[in-house]
Amino acid sequence: MRIGAHVRVSAGYAAAIDYAKRLKCSAIQIFSSNPRSYRTSPPNRPALESFKAARREAGIDPCAIHTPYLINLASDDPKIMAGSLGLLKADLASAEAGGIRYVNTHLGSYGKRDRNEGFVSACRLLEEALEGIGPDVYLVLENSAGAGSLCGGTLEELGRFIKSLDHPHLGVCLDTAHAWAAGYEINSQPGVDRFLYEAAETIGLDRVHMFHFNDTEVPLGGNRDRHHHIGEGNIGFEGFRALAMRPELRDKTAILETPGEEADDLRNMETIRAIFKGAGHAV
Numbered sequence: 519m520r521i522g523a524h525v526r527v528s529a530g531y532a533a534a535i536d537y538a539k540r541l542k543c544s545a546i547q548i549f550s551s552n553p554r555s556y557r558t559s560p561p562n563r564p565a566l567e568s569f570k571a572a573r574r575e576a577g578i579d580p581c582a583i584h585t586p587y588l589i590n591l592a593s594d595d596p597k598i599m600a601g602s603l604g605l606l607k608a609d610l611a612s613a614e615a616g617g618i619r620y621v622n623t624h625l626g627s628y629g630k631r632d633r634n635e636g637f638v639s640a641c642r643l644l645e646e647a648l649e650g651i652g653p654d655v656y657l658v659l660e661n662s663a664g665a666g667s668l669c670g671g672t673l674e675e676l677g678r679f680i681k682s683l684d685h686p687h688l689g690v691c692l693d694t695a696h697a698w699a700a701g702y703e704i705n706s707q708p709g710v711d712r713f714l715y716e717a718a719e720t721i722g723l724d725r726v727h728m729f730h731f732n733d734t735e736v737p738l739g740g741n742r743d744r745h746h747h748i749g750e751g752n753i754g755f756e757g758f759r760a761l762a763m764r765p766e767l768r769d770k771t772a773i774l775e776t777p778g779e780e781a782d783d784l785r786n787m788e789t790i791r792a793i794f795k796g797a798g799h800a801v
């Protein structure tokens with residue numbers, strides 16, 4: 519399994535790679551930008567090229583871009599819809615320019631609109647985004663914490679996106695903290711087995727490219743998005759050990775989005791690597 523962390527790029531790509539190397543990451547996730555508006559700029563090709571070369575040299579692959587939180591593909595506000603599509607397309611273009619395999623996005627919120635209507639219009643936007651996708655780029659939809667009008671809180675709903683769009687470059691990223699907050703009891707082997715069985719039935723495990731490994735202190739089904747250190751929350755060592763016991767995860771990528779500074783990141787990466795090594799994974 520390829521395991522890495524979400525890394526800040528505010529000090530430049532070279533510093534981000536150095537940081538990922540210190541954490542012994544074999545994968546990495548970044549934010550492409552942190553826009554406060556829907557304005558986009560074309561990809562910075564020279565910077566992305568050298569980022570790609572540095573990753574190759576460090577053996578860090580794959581890389582994922584996490585899209586900005588401004589994106590809401592389930593909205594019915596034309597301005598938000600157009601802006602979200604623009605940001606998504608910009609990240610897909612950067613991914614292609616930089617040899618970045620995954621673009622991970624949240625789906626957003628239906629707000630007060632009818633869920634079915636929202637689902638259909640989100641599909642239309644995703645379809646448009648996928649039209650120009652690069653041959654080595656995958657768009658992965660992240661599960662949400664499942665609060666009220668949030669889109670993508672259930673495996674079933676993510677599976678409906680995959681099936682409705684039926685595009686080979688569309689996949690899913692499962693965030694463990696969000697899954698727990700949405701009511702999936704993944705703190706034990708039977709719970710994890712049920713979760714992955716349902717993911718296989720609704721999405722197909724071949725479409726689950728990525729995981730976000732985060733623990734959480736939110737109660738089961740609490741619908742809040744709060745990440746915590748690996749093994750120190752309600753999913754606990756048992757939950758991550760149960761995930762590590764599953765051989766189907768061998769070819770997947772996992773990214774930690776745990777809180778804190780470098781010491782915390784080092785500890786969390788060490789913990790998750792020890793759990794997966796202990797279960798016979800090459801990490």
Ligand SMILES: [Zn+2]
Nearest residue numbers: 584624660693
């Ligand atoms: Zn996310």
Ligand SMILES: [Zn+2]
Nearest residue numbers: 660693730775
């Ligand atoms: Zn996540």
